[in-house]
Amino acid sequence: SQQGEEDPQALSIQEGENATMNCSYKTSINNLQWYRQNSGRGLVHLILIRSNEREKHSGRLRVTLDTSKKSSSLLITASRAADTASYFCATLRRLRSGGSNYKLTFGKGTLLTVNP
Amino acid sequence: NAGVTQTPKFQVLKTGQSMTLQCAQDMNHEYMSWYRQDPGMGLRLIHYSVGAGITDQGEVPNGYNVSRSTTEDFPLRLLSAAPSQTSVYFCASSTLGQGSAIAKNIQYFGAGTRLSVL
Numbered sequence: 001s002q003q004g005e006e007d008p009q010a011l012s013i014q015e016g017e018n019a020t021m022n023c024s025y026k027t028s029i030n031n032l033q034w035y036r037q038n039s040g041r042g043l044v045h046l047i048l049i050r051s052n053e054r055e056k057h058s059g060r061l062r063v064t065l066d067t068s069k070k071s072s073s074l075l076i077t078a079s080r081a082a083d084t085a086s087y088f089c090a091t092l093r094r095l096r097s098g099g100s101n102y103k104l105t106f107g108k109g110t111l112l113t114v115n116p
Numbered sequence: 117n118a119g120v121t122q123t124p125k126f127q128v129l130k131t132g133q134s135m136t137l138q139c140a141q142d143m144n145h146e147y148m149s150w151y152r153q154d155p156g157m158g159l160r161l162i163h164y165s166v167g168a169g170i171t172d173q174g175e176v177p178n179g180y181n182v183s184r185s186t187t188e189d190f191p192l193r194l195l196s197a198a199p200s201q202t203s204v205y206f207c208a209s210s211t212l213g214q215g216s217a218i219a220k221n222i223q224y225f226g227a228g229t230r231l232s233v234l
Contacts, residue, residue: 042225108158
């Protein structure tokens with residue numbers, strides 16, 4: 001079953017507007033990551049937030065994490081047409097305490113369309 | 117620096133045929149994994165490896181085999197292809213931090229292999 005679930009499934013906005021995508025998950029995690037996928041391409045890592053962090057910024061990206069609600073949000077400010085892509089959240093969970101095995105589970109993604 | 121390289125980019129198979137999807141990384145990453153991506157399903161983990169000689173199953177391992185004889189390579193084998201295996205396959209790699217370092221792992225993805233099974 002999917003650990004992360006993004007909301008909405010699709011989002012269409014005008015250039016210059018802000019885009020907000022949400023991710024909910026079910027179990028405890030070590031970190032939550034956001035990835036971007038342009039059509040027909042592989043995924044590219046955008047930003048990582050650890051379970052003991054609440055907010056993180058990277059350029060026009062802002063990620064928040066609420067572990068009590070098991071949810072995260074990705075905000076893209078001042079969007080551009082080039083931001084058009086699918087965005088995925090992924091949760092990382094260590095499989096054994098103190099061990100190095102982990103499981104990274106992806107959600108189904110949000111398709112963002114930024115209209116010029 | 118090539119990163120993660122997947123071959124082939126496209127493949128068409130007939131039901132029952134076998135093939136191997138290749139994945140190689142040049143970043144000396146311990147952790148490698150295979151995902152399949154289907155419309156509306158996101159990415160689902162097929163198999164993963166935490167180092168040479170060590171592999172384990174993910175969410176959807178049936179119909180696929182893997183091996184990890186070197187740190188660099190992690191091939192995915194379809195022994196008898198089925199139409200349900202039509203998908204886009206992605207290989208990824210990352211470091212394998214222990215303790216608090218595990219909280220910093222990020223995945224580097226290949227460009228994908230688009231597979232059709234007729």
